[in-house]
Structures are given as structure tokens and as C-alpha cells.
Amino acid sequence: MTFTPNSFFIHPVSISIYKVQNDLQLRFKVWNERLASHAKTRAATCEIDGPPPYASTFSHVGWNTHLSADGGTSFSDAIHSWFDEGKDFLYLSGQCRENATCQHYTQVVWATSSNVGCASQLCLRKGDISQIFVCAYYPGGNWEVNGRLVMPYKTGPYCSLCTSSMSGCFRLWDHVDGLCEIPRNPCRMSCGQHGRLNASSCKCMCDPGHTGRLCQVQCSVQCVHGRFKGEECSCLCDVGYGGAECAEKVQFPFHSCDVMIDGDCFVVSSDADTYYGAKSRCQGRRGILVQIHNQKVQDILAFYLSQLESSIEVTDTHSETRNFWIGLTYKPLKDFFRWDTGEMLTFSSFAFGQPDNQGFGNCVELQASSGFNWNDQRCKTQNRYICLHAASHIAQWEDGS
Incomplete structure (x- = not known):
């Protein structure tokens, strides 16, 4: 034996x-x-x-x-x-x-x-x-x-x-x-009997019906078109699907769009959060913090926000909620601004004298006092934010891909 x-x-x-x-x-x-x-x-x-x-x-x-x-x-x-x-x-x-x-x-x-x-x-x-x-x-x-x-x-x-x-x-x-x-397992972790370790990312790929960081949670439900949320037996559905088990085909909720520009959907928040909190909230809604790549989008958003400013009902009465986060941050080690998706900055609309806080204010906002031109700000500041659903993303809802 x-x-x-x-x-x-x-x-x-x-x-x-x-x-x-x-x-x-x-x-x-x-x-x-x-x-x-x-x-x-x-x-x-x-x-x-x-x-x-x-x-x-x-x-x-x-x-x-x-x-x-x-x-x-x-x-x-x-x-x-x-x-x-x-x-x-x-x-x-x-x-x-x-x-x-x-x-x-x-x-x-x-x-x-x-x-x-x-x-x-x-x-x-x-x-x-x-x-x-x-x-x-x-x-x-x-x-x-x-x-x-x-x-x-x-x-x-x-x-x-x-x-x-x-x-x-x-x-x-x-x-x-x-x-x-010896470096057989550089992650120093095991995914147990119901998962496989991806050594490059040090994350577990769980078998169907299991979730958790170490695939230790067994679930009675299945996510037909989606995956489990972290340690929970609840589903995070793929684009175009909904329901408890992500088995229902759903259409994109166009009614939630505050502004449509060339097929892109922009959703303006009524609540405030830090930069990374806002980024997470947009991702939770299957979008991203807004990216502005041309003057047309900048002009339309600035006009819409100026009209909205006097009437919007804000659930967070923080003194700085007049401004809005966009998905742009400063990278101190490389000394440049970059969009959250990794794209380099090819268009900018910084207010006069801005940016002026590199290394201290590494996140970018639309500043109401400057006609909603851009300003670099501390990332922990509480601002409203704008989520973007790009036209290519909306098309995935129709394809169910």
C-alpha cells in the first residue's frame, strides 16, 4: 500500500x-x-x-x-x-x-x-x-x-x-x-475540499454551491447567471439578470437615468460619501464613477447640475455636498492623473489654479463654486457623486452577456 x-x-x-x-x-x-x-x-x-x-x-x-x-x-x-x-x-x-x-x-x-x-x-x-x-x-x-x-x-x-x-x-x-x-504555496492558504487556489491572485475559486474566502460556506441556492456575494449565500447577478438566483432576464432600468448623452446613462446621487465609498456604491449599482472624456459631456453635466442645485433633495446635509465626485485620481508615484478604469487623461477641465493639492488631495470633484469645473480634493471628503452606465455596458443587458 x-x-x-x-x-x-x-x-x-x-x-x-x-x-x-x-x-x-x-x-x-x-x-x-x-x-x-x-x-x-x-x-x-x-x-x-x-x-x-x-x-x-x-x-x-x-x-x-x-x-x-x-x-x-x-x-x-x-x-x-x-x-x-x-x-x-x-x-x-x-x-x-x-x-x-x-x-x-x-x-x-x-x-x-x-x-x-x-x-x-x-x-x-x-x-x-x-x-x-x-x-x-x-x-x-x-x-x-x-x-x-x-x-x-x-x-x-x-x-x-x-x-x-x-x-x-x-x-x-x-x-x-x-x-x-519552499515556495510551493506562496499564498500560505488552502481552499479546502471545495475550491482551487489561484496562486497568482491568492484567491480561491469555489466549486458550485460554495462561497467564502476559503470556500468554506455551503449554500442551498444556486446563482444561475451570477456569483455569491463574499461570505453570503445571496447572489450578485451578471449584467442583464435578476431574481434571487439570477435566473430572470431583466431590462436596463432607463428610468433611473438622470441624463442620457450619446447612449450613456448618468445617475446623480442624492446621498454623500467619501471618494472610495462613492466608487463602491456605483460598482454596487453595476456602474462606475463618471468619466468625462470631452467638452460636450462636461458642458451638459455642468448645466444639469447647476439647474439641479437649487432643487435636489439631499439626504446627507454635510456642508460640502454641493460638489460631485468623478472617477479620476492622482497617482503620486507616477505624477499623473488617471481614470479608475486605468485610462490616461486626454481631456481635462480643471478650474483656474487647479490642481493644487497633489499628494494631499488625490481625488477629483466637480466643484460647484467653479461652475462644476474640476478640483483636486481630499478623498475622505463627503461629496455627492455621479454614476455612469456606458452605452457598451447597457448593450450587455440586451445581449445577456
Whole structure:
């Protein structure tokens, strides 16, 4: 039978072989299926000292074997028997005690071994059933120079000699110290049984019927044309769909548009928020903070807002709600303004003397006192805002795409 990675790394008894090594410079060992396959091949021979199988994908493999005469030994017992040889390892001389064996121990704790694969096999030997345990390590250990064993580790603070190929120092549950970890999972997270990790974005892609940051929430509803909202079992529908399960085809709500310009829909808010709060509110309504790319749109919006100013009912009576956020921000490190969609600024309508707050006022508003020309403002300021639904976005409602 093949020894599975779960039973090796998650079982507390197996992990204890690492926990007792408080001062050793060790690397976190990753389970390797190819090594497990090689171990299985060797175990199938039922020979404890037999020749190791040819491993074409590994240039230097280390081996540990253990034979249990009664067949009642567990893999944890076998690994502990190897580790228990540590009492016969003399660190200062780098040798085993006289008439003692310690090479199994030195291979288990070999600091630069990063991958392991194990297997066991029931064997019939001279009419009796026994069990052989085999582990393969890569890179291997137990190297000798001029008849002397290379030291398997160095004493000192844990993780102090991790190399640049490591992703950091990893601690296992209540492990007293840490282990050098290779960058197999730079996100340091798992998506469980119902998700797949996107290592480039460090986000989980959940299976149907599951949601949550780690795909840990199971939902009884399904989102036919949409996705779940964060940790909730409620749907965020794709463009053109609505209903509890996003199964209903809906039309674009043109009645909500305050101004239509060349097929684009502009919705003026009656509430106030910070710049990023306004941006989030527009996104929640399947739009974006307004972008102004030409003088025509600037003139029409300025005229509409000036007519609206005396009659609009504002739910937030903050003193600065006469102004309106647009989706433009200043990027201090690059020293330029850019629209939220990433587009560069090709048209501008800054008021006279503006912008004048770069680095302090990094968000842009339509300023009522300047005829609704642009002004850079602190992003935490409470302003009204304008959401834009572009004509191309509205067309998606008709296509249902």
C-alpha cells in the first residue's frame, strides 16, 4: 500500500518527529508522489537492503527502510524508530556511537532534504508475515567526505540559515520552532475540499454551491447567471439578470437615468460619501464613477447640475455636498492623473489654479463654486457623486452577456 501525504503530515504522531527538534536547522518537507512511487517500487521487493530503483527524475535520493517482523507496526512507529537513533548520534564528532546505527536519524533530520515520499508493503518471508516501510528523500543526505559524515544540520536559532529559494519560516500548529519552507504555496492558504487556489491572485475559486474566502460556506441556492456575494449565500447577478438566483432576464432600468448623452446613462446621487465609498456604491449599482472624456459631456453635466442645485433633495446635509465626485485620481508615484478604469487623461477641465493639492488631495470633484469645473480634493471628503452606465455596458443587458 502507498503511504498517503495526509496520514504523514497531518497525523499528530508523525508531526512530533519535527516538534522535538527545537534547535535544528530543518526545511519543511513536501510530499512528493514520484518519490512515493519509487518507495513503493522498492518496498515491493520486500528486501530491506535491496538496490534502490532507478529514479530518472532525481539525481540524489536518500533512503530509509524499516522491517517489522510481526506486521503490527504503524508508519509512525517506523519513523519514530528512525528518529530514536538520534540518541546514538554524536553531534560534535559527526559520528554514531560505537556499535550503533544512526544513519536513519541523520536522513530524517537532514537539513537540505525538501521532498519525501513513502510506502509500505506486507511481505511473506520464510512463512511469516512481515511489513516493510520505505521512505525516499530528495535531495538525499548522509554524504561523507574523507570517511567522515557531513553534518546533517547546524545548531543555532531556527530558520536562521534558510536560503533564498525558501518562502519563509513555517510553523506547524503548536510547533515550538519553525521550519524553512519552499515556495510551493506562496499564498500560505488552502481552499479546502471545495475550491482551487489561484496562486497568482491568492484567491480561491469555489466549486458550485460554495462561497467564502476559503470556500468554506455551503449554500442551498444556486446563482444561475451570477456569483455569491463574499461570505453570503445571496447572489450578485451578471449584467442583464435578476431574481434571487439570477435566473430572470431583466431590462436596463432607463428610468433611473438622470441624463442620457450619446447612449450613456448618468445617475446623480442624492446621498454623500467619501471618494472610495462613492466608487463602491456605483460598482454596487453595476456602474462606475463618471468619466468625462470631452467638452460636450462636461458642458451638459455642468448645466444639469447647476439647474439641479437649487432643487435636489439631499439626504446627507454635510456642508460640502454641493460638489460631485468623478472617477479620476492622482497617482503620486507616477505624477499623473488617471481614470479608475486605468485610462490616461486626454481631456481635462480643471478650474483656474487647479490642481493644487497633489499628494494631499488625490481625488477629483466637480466643484460647484467653479461652475462644476474640476478640483483636486481630499478623498475622505463627503461629496455627492455621479454614476455612469456606458452605452457598451447597457448593450450587455440586451445581449445577456
